[in-house]
Amino acid sequence: MKTFPLLAVAVVALxxxxxxxxRAQDWPSHPVKIIVGFSPGGxxxxxxxxxxxxxxxxxxxxxxxxxxxxSSGTIAAGLTARATPDGYTLMxxxxxxxxxxxxxxxxxxxxxxxxFSHIAMxxxxxxxxxxxxALGAKNLADVVGAAKSxxxxxxxxxxxxxxxxxxxxxQFGRKAGIxxxxxxxxxxGVMDVLxxxxxxxxxxxxxxxEQIRAGKVAALGVTSAERNPVYSHIPxxxxxxxxxxxxxxxxxxxxxxGLPPDIVEKLNQQVRLALKKPNVRAYFEQHAxxxxxxxxxxVNKFLANEVAxxxxxxxxxxxxxx
Numbered sequence: 001m002k003t004f005p006l007l008a009v010a011v012v013a014l015x016x017x018x019x020x021x022x023r024a025q026d027w028p029s030h031p032v033k034i035i036v037g038f039s040p041g042g043x044x045x046x047x048x049x050x051x052x053x054x055x056x057x058x059x060x061x062x063x064x065x066x067x068x069x070x071s072s073g074t075i076a077a078g079l080t081a082r083a084t085p086d087g088y089t090l091m092x093x094x095x096x097x098x099x100x101x102x103x104x105x106x107x108x109x110x111x112x113x114x115x116f117s118h119i120a121m122x123x124x125x126x127x128x129x130x131x132x133x134a135l136g137a138k139n140l141a142d143v144v145g146a147a148k149s150x151x152x153x154x155x156x157x158x159x160x161x162x163x164x165x166x167x168x169x170x171q172f173g174r175k176a177g178i179x180x181x182x183x184x185x186x187x188x189g190v191m192d193v194l195x196x197x198x199x200x201x202x203x204x205x206x207x208x209x210e211q212i213r214a215g216k217v218a219a220l221g222v223t224s225a226e227r228n229p230v231y232s233h234i235p236x237x238x239x240x241x242x243x244x245x246x247x248x249x250x251x252x253x254x255x256x257x258g259l260p261p262d263i264v265e266k267l268n269q270q271v272r273l274a275l276k277k278p279n280v281r282a283y284f285e286q287h288a289x290x291x292x293x294x295x296x297x298x299v300n301k302f303l304a305n306e307v308a309x310x311x312x313x314x315x316x317x318x319x320x321x322x
Contacts, residue, residue: 037077
């Protein structure tokens with residue numbers, strides 16, 4: 001008597017699997033939305049538009065960007081986690097919404113690993129600390145001197161609360177023994193630093209490169225392990241005596257939990273092929289952005305390691321938001 005219900009369940013499961021495969025075969029039959037959790041012009045936007053164009057050309061359907069900025073990308077991540085897993089809502093995942101913010105906020109409303117179908121790495125933008133003209137600092141030693149002589153803390157901006165930029169700058173402040181106040185601002189506050197409304201910003205080189213090249217802001221240090229070949233005149237934090245201040249901000253293609261595996265695999269393969277195209281390689285070389293060629297399993301392993309690393313670092317330094 002118990003055989004029939006079990007058989008019925010098995011049949012329904014098989015029908016569901018077959019339906020998913022048919023949908024994956026037809027996908028994409030209409031435009032695909034890629035959510036970006038930051039304002040236009042930033043690193044996530046630039047990487048997102050680059051890969052959206054490549055996927056549009058590959059699949060013959062429009063992959064378009066939809067902006068939902070705010071809260072270090074967590075608004076966009078929440079929308080993505082709650083989206084229908086049909087392959088028509090994707091997101092440019094990032095270190096902020098998926099790694100560092102969850103590390104300091106246990107009540108963020110989603111699990112950065114379990115609630116997403118992480119698909120393919122796109123690239124990484126190196127972080128750089130920039131100083132305002134009014135600050136007058138040329139390097140990190142100058143920043144420390146200015147902080148100790150100023151009445152009150154220096155201000156800095158980043159991509160948002162809980163972002164990798166905020167954690168790196170706070171780590172610098174602790175190691176240097178100076179007080180820093182975080183001021184969230186659009187596009188990491190680069191224009192606010194330029195206007196000397198904020199003392200410093202920890203931002204991406206893609207976001208601030210134009211201002212650095214023009215000499216309008218001072219490049220104080222990069223957080224990569226080695227100097228950036230395009231900006232080789234900027235010393236690293238490590239060189240300047242801060243070996244614990246390092247990290248790059250990664251971006252990748254992700255979607256809601258439960259995306260059909262065929263769609264995930266198809267997207268992974270096409271993103272990896274796009275990253276090997278001469279025009280795309282030239283773009284990354286021009287901006288000295290990092291690239292990672294990884295299958296789906298490697299993507300998820302890398303992100304799990306990042307979540308574990310930054311979670312442990314945040315806990316060790318008491319960085320939590322209740």
